[in-house]
Amino acid sequence: MTKQTDAARAAEDVPASQAGAQQAGGRMCADDRRLQIVQVALRLFSERGFRGTTTKEIAQTAGVSEAIIFRHFATKDDLYTAIIDYKGCAGLGASPVSAAAERPVIEQVCHSVAAAVEGSDDLAVFEGIALSMLEHHRGDPDFLRLLMYLALENHSLAQLFWDKNVRVLYEFLGDYIRRRQREGAFRDVEPNAVVRVFVGAVIHHSLVNLLWDRDPARRIFDVSNEEAARGFAEIVLRGVAADPSAKDSDSK
Amino acid sequence: MTKQTDAARAAEDVPASQAGAQQAGGRMCADDRRLQIVQVALRLFSERGFRGTTTKEIAQTAGVSEAIIFRHFATKDDLYTAIIDYKGCAGLGASPVSAAAERPVIEQVCHSVAAAVEGSDDLAVFEGIALSMLEHHRGDPDFLRLLMYLALENHSLAQLFWDKNVRVLYEFLGDYIRRRQREGAFRDVEPNAVVRVFVGAVIHHSLVNLLWDRDPARRIFDVSNEEAARGFAEIVLRGVAADPSAKDSDSK
DNA sequence: CGATTACAAGTAAGTACTTACTTACCTTAG
DNA sequence: CTAAGGTAAGTAAGTACTTACTTGTAATCG
CATH class of the missing domain: 1.10.357.10 (Tetracycline Repressor, domain 2)
Structure with a gap:
């Protein structure tokens, strides 16, 4: 019920490398999934703060199981820094996680x-x-x-x-x-x-x-x-x- | 060890109604204790955020057991609003927790x-x-x-x-x-x-x-x-x- | 070609620990 | 004595993170 809704919302965040045919819960290549998790986490962290967001919530919103978050990111902190990298935080010393990263x-x-x-x-x-x-x-x-x-x-x-x-x-x-x-x-x-x-x-x-x-x-x-x-x-x-x-x- | 240090720091926050002879862990009248907890919690919340501060930490910093926080405040949220009241947050609907409270x-x-x-x-x-x-x-x-x-x-x-x-x-x-x-x-x-x-x-x-x-x-x-x-x-x-x-x- | 293998993507059901909050019991001033 | 201040030791519900296992895909080989 809510899972369906969350999955639908998560679908918006899908990088769309082969979009459309893709269900949020469906299989996805590692890079796409990684990117999607980063995007979902960014949204949730910014809404509720780092401590206020659970890995479970991130997983549910992304429409995957919690474990796959930890397949892609060793720790929750890792996910945090991946977000900063993704945002290409104005030459903060790290290279963007993806070509889709924005400019400083x-x-x-x-x-x-x-x-x-x-x-x-x-x-x-x-x-x-x-x-x-x-x-x-x-x-x-x-x-x-x-x-x-x-x-x-x-x-x-x-x-x-x-x-x-x-x-x-x-x-x-x-x-x-x-x-x-x-x-x-x-x-x-x-x-x-x-x-x-x-x-x-x-x-x-x-x-x-x-x-x-x-x-x-x-x-x-x-x-x-x-x-x-x-x-x-x-x-x-x-x-x-x-x-x-x-x-x-x-x-x- | 750290408890001693924290207790010492907490002593600074004591309202000093009969200050000096007072140990942080010692007996204190309810209003003073309440006020002290509010002051300690305010400092910790402002440093680490609401979710980032545990009731245990507040208790330790105040030099009392965790349970007495819940004797004075029904929930952590209660403590939160007590802080706002204490700060006299411009007539947020509640009267200040103590006479020592600041004006809006x-x-x-x-x-x-x-x-x-x-x-x-x-x-x-x-x-x-x-x-x-x-x-x-x-x-x-x-x-x-x-x-x-x-x-x-x-x-x-x-x-x-x-x-x-x-x-x-x-x-x-x-x-x-x-x-x-x-x-x-x-x-x-x-x-x-x-x-x-x-x-x-x-x-x-x-x-x-x-x-x-x-x-x-x-x-x-x-x-x-x-x-x-x-x-x-x-x-x-x-x-x-x-x-x-x-x-x-x-x-x- | 179809069967076999290899392996990454995915999951359900944990583990160890922390959290807010409780209970039952002390201690001491008046 | 009594009532209020205080505590040690809980509890149930999270929390981040793990384990053991299943599935989809696609390259390899008879």
């Missing part, structure tokens, strides 16, 4: 930034970065949740993520602001303070959406990512604009 | 706001709120961590905390901004966007300090709370200031 977060952000920087339009830069981050967070909520768990548990991977992603973003934005200050476009404020406000707003927005604002009926942040990104960029940019009435010189 | 978070913020509002100085209001929040978070990191765990585990208490605290703050600031807009002091931006930027910056700052920036040698946010609060308030206020060169007119 920061690359996406930098790409969008690079494109925006071309026009040297401040609003486009900040809006682009904000939107890119918001979209990424919304598109992969599991990862954000997992990262929060990692950070709370003081896992070293969280520190590495900071260094490889957030720190890079901070330094990029800091440099950008300093440059614009030298060019006279921004007033003389502490660049890091501006960065903290901007990045803080974006991340906080994603976190609230992720953790608190799930029920659509009682949304407090009932704006699209586009609106939010634009709002953040506008307010922060106006906050650092060089001079009165010079505010619209660059944008639009 | 939001009250502290509102107090500081009320004081600042007197002078109707925008900068003082925003700076005051930011500083109050930052100081509160720094002074009680356990609570922030516990709250993050609550939110990640999708505990209903997290929702309640949102409603009773954050939402109140959001609405207060939103109303404040709308009022100042009507008075012509602020320009016509979406008030909620401003609030999100401001509150986001503050909370993000606290979270980063709590989760990532613990090692003083590699701090990225190496500013005092006062500096941070002032920086956040200045940038956001300048971002919503009504007119060029009107920035000092409002602080009458």
Whole structure:
């Protein structure tokens, strides 16, 4: 009954190397099964935390017996690190478990930034970065949740993520602001303070959406990512604009 | 051996109604014991999460047998909610477990706001709120961590905390901004966007300090709370200031 | 070709241990 | 004495992980 339902849900996660003909409970080659278990475990860990998820639950959701989890992964911890590897955690030192692994977060952000920087339009830069981050967070909520768990548990991977992603973003934005200050476009404020406000707003927005604002009926942040990104960029940019009435010189 | 050490640590948490002569394992009146257990559990929960902390560990750290935890609290969940009550989680529906309980978070913020509002100085209001929040978070990191765990585990208490605290703050600031807009002091931006930027910056700052920036040698946010609060308030206020060169007119 | 073999994928039913919670019994202040 | 604070030693229900066994597939060989 529930097993049927779980098996059906698990089927969505099947890598689909020969999808369609495949039942969740059916036979599967080792790599596909491994990948499927990783994907199921990622979802469950991010929903209930590492300790809050049992290997039995993972097995049931994947539609297999518990024992085959331990055929593919020596321990539950092994499964945990396999997830991190699978997410290709921004060059965390490990190679992805599969070709399907996603690219590091920061690359996406930098790409969008690079494109925006071309026009040297401040609003486009900040809006682009904000939107890119918001979209990424919304598109992969599991990862954000997992990262929060990692950070709370003081896992070293969280520190590495900071260094490889957030720190890079901070330094990029800091440099950008300093440059614009030298060019006279921004007033003389502490660049890091501006960065903290901007990045803080974006991340906080994603976190609230992720953790608190799930029920659509009682949304407090009932704006699209586009609106939010634009709002953040506008307010922060106006906050650092060089001079009165010079505010619209660059944008639009 | 470890029991001795734990007992010594637990002694720090003893309410000290007749402190000094008290061994952790010694006899204690029910209220004191209850309070001590709550304090120990709060620390452990915030370090390892609810599921990651066993009642046995709590008992050992408190220097008592596991059974007395269940004399004072019917279930582990009961202990959990007692912690929330103890922290005076903004009238979550229960009265504090003891007279020593702290006041609700939001009250502290509102107090500081009320004081600042007197002078109707925008900068003082925003700076005051930011500083109050930052100081509160720094002074009680356990609570922030516990709250993050609550939110990640999708505990209903997290929702309640949102409603009773954050939402109140959001609405207060939103109303404040709308009022100042009507008075012509602020320009016509979406008030909620401003609030999100401001509150986001503050909370993000606290979270980063709590989760990532613990090692003083590699701090990225190496500013005092006062500096941070002032920086956040200045940038956001300048971002919503009504007119060029009107920035000092409002602080009458 | 069909039968045999080899082996990976899969499972049911454990094991050893931990968990939240209980029971029956002490101990001591008032 | 009595009642409340405290405990040692449980219990039932998990928990991660193992064992002994079955099945599907596909290459090998008479």
